[in-house]
Amino acid sequence: MRELPIVKALSAVENATVLDPLVATVQAVVDAALQPRALRDLLHGVPAGHPLHPVLVLVPTGSWISAAVLDAMPGQEVAARRLVAVGLLAVTPSALAGFADWAATHEQQKRVGLVHSAANLVATGLYGASYVQRLRGRQTSAKLLGWAGLGAVGLGGFIGGHLAYRQAVGANHAEELPHLVGPGWHPVAPIDDVPEGRLTQYEVDGERVTAFRRGDGVDVLSDVCSHLSAPLSQGEVTTEGGEACITCPWHDSVFSLRTGEVVHGPATSPQPVFETRVVDGVLEARLPHAG
Ligand code: FES
Secondary structure (H helix, E strand, O other), X not given: OOOOHHHHHHHHHHOOHHHHHHHHHHHXXXXXXXXXHHHHHHHHOOOOOOOOHHHHOHHHHHHHHHHHHHHXXXXXXHHHHHHHHHHHHHHHHHHHHHXXXXXXXOHHXXXXXXXXXXXXXXXXXXXXXXXXXXXXXXXXXXXXXXXXXXXXXXXXXXXXXXXXXXXXXXXXXXXXXXXXXXXXXXXXXXXXXXXXXXXXXXXXOOEEEEEEEEOOEEEEEEOEXXXXXXXXXXXXXXXXXXXXXXXXXXXXXXXXXXXXXXXXXXXXXXXXXEEEEEXXXXXXXXXXXXX
């Protein structure tokens, strides 16, 4: 089946380097504004274990869709105006969460994300104008502006779908590991060859893992970062709250080495952790629930 023209256009936007100066400007503003890191973690959805932005956008989108339905009915002006206002109030937290996620993406995703936010900005402007017209009692223009805003919201939502499903922003990039690794124990390397205190990349049943040896114990995690697939073996070992952690080399997500839990975003999904043992001088690893 042929792709829709809009999807082709978005594929072109992915590589539209003409957007890069604007991307750099917005990036600088977002990086300066979204401080401290605890705020960014909250906006990413780290405490929830899922991205927060898709949840927050339900409020303005749902309010405005409902307002559009009421606008098609007689005598619903007050309720429609209130719903438009609710949507306008909900835009800010939704946009902040979106920009927090956007700031930690690849170039292609940032270009499309910029167009996504532009469509939503147009929608917000149209709904703002619609609300003013409602206050003035000019119902016809208010409704027309609202319906135009809904069109822009729909376009923004479509582009958001492209970001999430075509470009995999917000998805767990380590999800497939249990389906790729066979069940049971797999050899990793002779234990004497595993260096102490240094991240080292190995393969377990054909899948990349990173190992970190501390004395007799070895932590083995998937080497593919759950955020956007960076090789964690090229990251750094750090300490957070007294716990040894691994920091991703691309967007600085921090995971517990022992449990794989997310300590800091942008990742929201934990890093798969293998169980380990040493048999006849060989380090072996097993992924719980694999196969
Ligand atoms: S790939 Fe983005 S934090 Fe790891």
